[in-house]
Amino acid sequence: MIKKLLIIIAVLATFLVVSCQKSETDNISTNDKTEQPSNCIYYTTSDGKKLTPSQTETSCFGASLVSNTYADGQGVLVFDDAVTSIGNEAFRSCSTLASISIPSSVTLIGDKAFRFCSSLASITIPNGVTTIGEEALSMCSILKTVEIPNSVTSIGDQAFRNCPKLRNITIPNSVTSIGNRTFFHCPKLKSITIPDSITSIGEMAFYGCLSLESVTIPQSVTSIGEGAFAACPSLTEFKGKFASDNGRCLIVDGVFHAFASTELTEYTIPDNVTSIGYCAFYGCSNLKRINLPDSVTSIENEAFKECLNLTDINIPDGVTSIGEAAFFSCSSLPRITIPKSVVSIGKKAFLGCSNLISVYCLPATPPTGAEEMFVSGSTLLKIYVDTKSEGAYRRAPFWRNYTSYIIGHDFS
Numbered sequence: 001m002i003k004k005l006l007i008i009i010a011v012l013a014t015f016l017v018v019s020c021q022k023s024e025t026d027n028i029s030t031n032d033k034t035e036q037p038s039n040c041i042y043y044t045t046s047d048g049k050k051l052t053p054s055q056t057e058t059s060c061f062g063a064s065l066v067s068n069t070y071a072d073g074q075g076v077l078v079f080d081d082a083v084t085s086i087g088n089e090a091f092r093s094c095s096t097l098a099s100i101s102i103p104s105s106v107t108l109i110g111d112k113a114f115r116f117c118s119s120l121a122s123i124t125i126p127n128g129v130t131t132i133g134e135e136a137l138s139m140c141s142i143l144k145t146v147e148i149p150n151s152v153t154s155i156g157d158q159a160f161r162n163c164p165k166l167r168n169i170t171i172p173n174s175v176t177s178i179g180n181r182t183f184f185h186c187p188k189l190k191s192i193t194i195p196d197s198i199t200s201i202g203e204m205a206f207y208g209c210l211s212l213e214s215v216t217i218p219q220s221v222t223s224i225g226e227g228a229f230a231a232c233p234s235l236t237e238f239k240g241k242f243a244s245d246n247g248r249c250l251i252v253d254g255v256f257h258a259f260a261s262t263e264l265t266e267y268t269i270p271d272n273v274t275s276i277g278y279c280a281f282y283g284c285s286n287l288k289r290i291n292l293p294d295s296v297t298s299i300e301n302e303a304f305k306e307c308l309n310l311t312d313i314n315i316p317d318g319v320t321s322i323g324e325a326a327f328f329s330c331s332s333l334p335r336i337t338i339p340k341s342v343v344s345i346g347k348k349a350f351l352g353c354s355n356l357i358s359v360y361c362l363p364a365t366p367p368t369g370a371e372e373m374f375v376s377g378s379t380l381l382k383i384y385v386d387t388k389s390e391g392a393y394r395r396a397p398f399w400r401n402y403t404s405y406i407i408g409h410d411f412s
Contacts, residue, residue, distance in 0.1 A: 333353050
């Protein structure tokens with residue numbers, strides 16, 4: 001009997017030891033894998049003071065704010081339930097917000113959620129977020145890095161617009177489009193990986209990315225918006241879909257969209273181009289000579305704007321329209337011939353061409369004009385028109401503003 005009792009006691013003792021060890025292990029595991037409570041948002045500020053969100057409504061966070069404290073260098077927003085969204089303008093203009101930890105329960109970063117957060121240097125978007133709203137992180141003046149999880153499927157227009165310090169960002173394979181002006185004027189952005197999931201790149205998506213050196217367009221992309229890669233003077237090459245054989249330009253359905261201009265002083269546009277797109281050569285200050293093929297029928301707005309050293313360009317017969325500010329501030333251009341085929345010239349098309357002294361305008365009927373087509377007040381500018389059409393030009397709207405520059409000429 002005593003022997004049996006001792007055996008039972010030994011078994012119980014063993015069980016208790018094992019149980020205690022297991023409990024201790026569980027506690028260690030829990031402590032090592034501490035997860036942020038779903039009803040809390042942690043943050044720090046640049047001034048070490050409590051920060052009040054720009055929006056505190058329940059609809060903004062999916063829960064009601066219960067408390068907001070700041071101690072020992074960290075702030076915590078506590079809600080009465082799990083936080084499911086960082087809603088529209090939630091932290092807009094919170095200029096002292098230095099860091100933020102978003103719980104994994106969040107699925108939405110709303111429009112302008114962190115706009116003008118000028119002390120925010122980095123942000124990690126938790127896995128589970130599917131949408132980053134329009135202008136969500138725009139105007140964040142010191143934002144350098146953003147981690148976007150594979151759960152994100154939609155990035156809104158202008159999401160990272162005017163983030164002058166943003167250097168690195170990876171777009172996950174879950175995203176299908178890059179919206180309009182998404183990375184507009186991110187001058188430190190040096191490289192970007194566009195995943196195979198992307199089907200469209202919006203207007204001016206990477207406009208003004210001054211440090212961007214190379215772009216590869218995946219085969220999945222079916223459309224590229226106007227000015228998507230305009231004003232990117234450090235570009236040396238394009239690769240992938242729509243890239244020309246020499247890698248210097250993107251051509252989509254006959255439209256010359258973008259140019260990798262670094263170090264080139266002369267360029268001949270490929271024969272399959274029918275239109276010089278919006279801002280296609282904007283700011284290509286090294287270019288001195290551009291050769292356009294006979295296939296071109298239109299020159300779009302701001303196509304050659306601020307090509308400061310451009311001295312020679314041919315506009316081929318067949319071009320019917322010259323867009324607004326097409327040659328704006330081409331300050332080294334001395335002369336231009338407008339072919340017979342041109343029927344319209346946009347506002348400020350040649351404004352700022354301070355060295356333009358000779359314009360040979362061949363159309364028998366004055367093209368539809370617009371305000372400030374040419375520099376006013378120049379003592380050297382001469383606009384030569386066919387002698388038989390001189391009277392018509394002097395009477396035509398907008399052309400009559402340049403009566404003192406118009407000279408009849410025999411082009412035969």
